[in-house]
Amino acid sequence: MLVPVAIGVTIVVFFLIHLIPGDPARTILGIHATPQRIALLRRQWGLNRPLVSQYWLFMDRLAHGNLGQSLFYGTPARPLIIARLPPTLWLIVYAAVLAITISVPLATIAATRKDAVRDHVVRVVPMLGLGMPPFWVGILLIYALALRVHAFPVSGYGTGFFGHLRSMFLPALTVAIALSPVVIRALRASMLNVLGAEYITTARSKGVPARRLFLRHVLRNAVIPAVTVLGINIGFLIGGTVIIENIFAIPGIGQLMINSIFQRDFPVVQGVTLVFGVLVVLVNLLADLSYAALDPRVRFDR
Amino acid sequence: MSAISFPEPALATEPVEHAQPRPRRWYRQPALASGVILLAIILFAAIAAPLLTSYDPIKENLGQSLLGPSGHHWLGTDQTGRDTFSRLLYGLRTDLRIAFIAVLFPFCIGTILGSIAGYFGGWVDTVLMRLVDIVVAFPFYVLLIALVFVLGPGESSIYIAITLVGWVSYARIIRGEILVAKRQDYVVAARSGGLSSVRIIARHLLPNVITQAIIYAMSDIVQDILAIVTLGYFGLGVPPPTADLGSMINDGQNFLTTHWQLTTFPGLAVVVVGLSLSLIGDGLADLIRPGQS
Numbered sequence: 001m002l003v004p005v006a007i008g009v010t011i012v013v014f015f016l017i018h019l020i021p022g023d024p025a026r027t028i029l030g031i032h033a034t035p036q037r038i039a040l041l042r043r044q045w046g047l048n049r050p051l052v053s054q055y056w057l058f059m060d061r062l063a064h065g066n067l068g069q070s071l072f073y074g075t076p077a078r079p080l081i082i083a084r085l086p087p088t089l090w091l092i093v094y095a096a097v098l099a100i101t102i103s104v105p106l107a108t109i110a111a112t113r114k115d116a117v118r119d120h121v122v123r124v125v126p127m128l129g130l131g132m133p134p135f136w137v138g139i140l141l142i143y144a145l146a147l148r149v150h151a152f153p154v155s156g157y158g159t160g161f162f163g164h165l166r167s168m169f170l171p172a173l174t175v176a177i178a179l180s181p182v183v184i185r186a187l188r189a190s191m192l193n194v195l196g197a198e199y200i201t202t203a204r205s206k207g208v209p210a211r212r213l214f215l216r217h218v219l220r221n222a223v224i225p226a227v228t229v230l231g232i233n234i235g236f237l238i239g240g241t242v243i244i245e246n247i248f249a250i251p252g253i254g255q256l257m258i259n260s261i262f263q264r265d266f267p268v269v270q271g272v273t274l275v276f277g278v279l280v281v282l283v284n285l286l287a288d289l290s291y292a293a294l295d296p297r298v299r300f301d302r
Numbered sequence: 303m304s305a306i307s308f309p310e311p312a313l314a315t316e317p318v319e320h321a322q323p324r325p326r327r328w329y330r331q332p333a334l335a336s337g338v339i340l341l342a343i344i345l346f347a348a349i350a351a352p353l354l355t356s357y358d359p360i361k362e363n364l365g366q367s368l369l370g371p372s373g374h375h376w377l378g379t380d381q382t383g384r385d386t387f388s389r390l391l392y393g394l395r396t397d398l399r400i401a402f403i404a405v406l407f408p409f410c411i412g413t414i415l416g417s418i419a420g421y422f423g424g425w426v427d428t429v430l431m432r433l434v435d436i437v438v439a440f441p442f443y444v445l446l447i448a449l450v451f452v453l454g455p456g457e458s459s460i461y462i463a464i465t466l467v468g469w470v471s472y473a474r475i476i477r478g479e480i481l482v483a484k485r486q487d488y489v490v491a492a493r494s495g496g497l498s499s500v501r502i503i504a505r506h507l508l509p510n511v512i513t514q515a516i517i518y519a520m521s522d523i524v525q526d527i528l529a530i531v532t533l534g535y536f537g538l539g540v541p542p543p544t545a546d547l548g549s550m551i552n553d554g555q556n557f558l559t560t561h562w563q564l565t566t567f568p569g570l571a572v573v574v575v576g577l578s579l580s581l582i583g584d585g586l587a588d589l590i591r592p593g594q595s
Contacts, residue, residue: 004432005439017452020453021453126580128577130576130580131572131573131580132569133528134532135551136569136572139551139558139569140565140569236441236442238441239441239443240441240443242443242444242447246536261447280440
């Protein structure tokens with residue numbers, strides 16, 4: 001399951017170059033490039049070979065950890081990308097934690113009093129949230145919390161664990177705000193489902209205290225669908241970091257991607273796209289594994 | 303495009319076990335009604351932009367730059383003296399037009415491929431669903447930005463990129479619905495009647511399952527608008543000087559501390575559009591499956 005998808009990801013990334021209109025080498029290098037440079041690039045990318053052999057060349061390089069040569073920096077693309085992975089991973093994890101911190105209480109508030117005023121209020125929040133451009137939210141947060149009230153730095157990654165925690169709060173919050181509408185919806189729906197289940201009625205009639213009932217019986221069972229939703233939207237979460245890193249000047253691979261686009265540095269864009277694809281595949285695997293930890297009924301039988 | 307104009311699911315195909323509840327009219331659905339009204343207002347403002355504002359959204363007027371909101375310029379002017387309200391309306395016009403066109407291609411392609419996969423099953427299904435898995439493996443924005451980059455910025459690239467990334471959701475939804483629907487009696491009857499597969503899919507199955515795709519399309523349009531605005535913000539969207547909400551936000555960002563309205567209002571416009579479409583989507587879902595919200 002995982003291997004064919006991973007191979008498919010490499011094929012898509014490989015084909016990106018053939019979507020470039022005209023002669024890819026000429027288009028990428030621009031009109032001022034010398035014929036020698038164009039010829040060199042064509043040879044490097046194997047553009048004069050048949051498609052299958054081009055892909056083979058691409059995969060052969062990939063197997064040796066070679067993501068190509070950056071046209072802008074003139075260095076291999078792999079170390080460029082690897083050096084920028086930590087801030088991106090930080091942002092992804094931080095945002096996921098914040099998204100859950102926002103969503104669980106709001107979903108609880110809504111689900112425990114279905115159709116009350118507070119339920120309707122919570123249900124409108126995702127509708128507003130879904131339409132907010134994440135980068136716009138980021139800019140407004142910078143304005144409100146960094147420029148007006150100097151609570152957080154305007155941009156950057158910070159130094160040390162607590163430095164990261166402080167510097168990355170606004171970017172992570174921005175991604176979390178973009179993500180939470182979907183999570184709130186899913187969590188509310190699954191909580192309502194659980195609350196209607198027979199074992200909850202049984203537990204209530206046994207006299208299980210409300211708090212314990214909620215934590216042990218409702219929340220635990222409702223969290224699994226929420227993790228699924230988070231897993232499905234992991235691509236959205238990771239994709240959101242590309243945008244947000246650029247708003248907050250975080251030196252991650254999202255910023256590298258956008259910068260490389262402006263520098264017409266195709267190999268780096270291609271490499272980053274591949275890394276993002278692989279990242280999503282891996283995170284999906286992790287999400288699958290975490291079901292087993294959350295739900296004892298799930299077992300990975302062979 | 304014909305896929306959208308299919309009739310509503312015929313009531314006769316549903317088993318009549320108990321008295322049908324009084325049919326709910328769309329305007330009795332508060333979410334749907336308010337969404338439709340809100341969207342109508344926005345569409346009117348976007349289409350009638352030349353009537354609502356007398357300022358040119360493109361012509362620069364450097365003597366009037368960065369004015370605050372006033373009776374003449376409701377939302378002030380930008381750094382080149384263009385009326386912000388006028389640019390907002392024209393920007394909405396551009397972005398809504400692109401979004402509504404952009405959603406049609408993945409809708410049609412995804413629906414066709416999804417029904418083929420769901421109806422025929424077998425290796426066609428396996429291959430198509432593997433393809434879906436691969437596209438889904440990429441973060442939406444990453445693939446979108448990479449595609450627009452290689453295709454070159456501009457409107458047609460946006461359509462191609464959104465189609466290549468977006469068809470998968472429709473294919474998944476329609477495939478899932480058809481897998482269930484094809485076991486229903488009316489399909490078995492149509493099949494034993496000797497109808498062709500194409501006819502069964504187009505005339506019998508799709509009218510019954512298409513509403514799910516339409517509901518999804520409402521949130522998909524919102525996502526497409528966000529994508530178009532985001533691409534515009536990064537200078538990968540509609541080329542300047544055409545008014546586009548994303549590039550407006552980018553321009554206004556430099557004057558955030560002094561002229562916050564330049565950044566805030568284009569974004570708010572997107573939020574209102576998103577709200578109206580979400581309301582319509584939710585309302586439609588409620589209309590089809592009452593009680594399940």
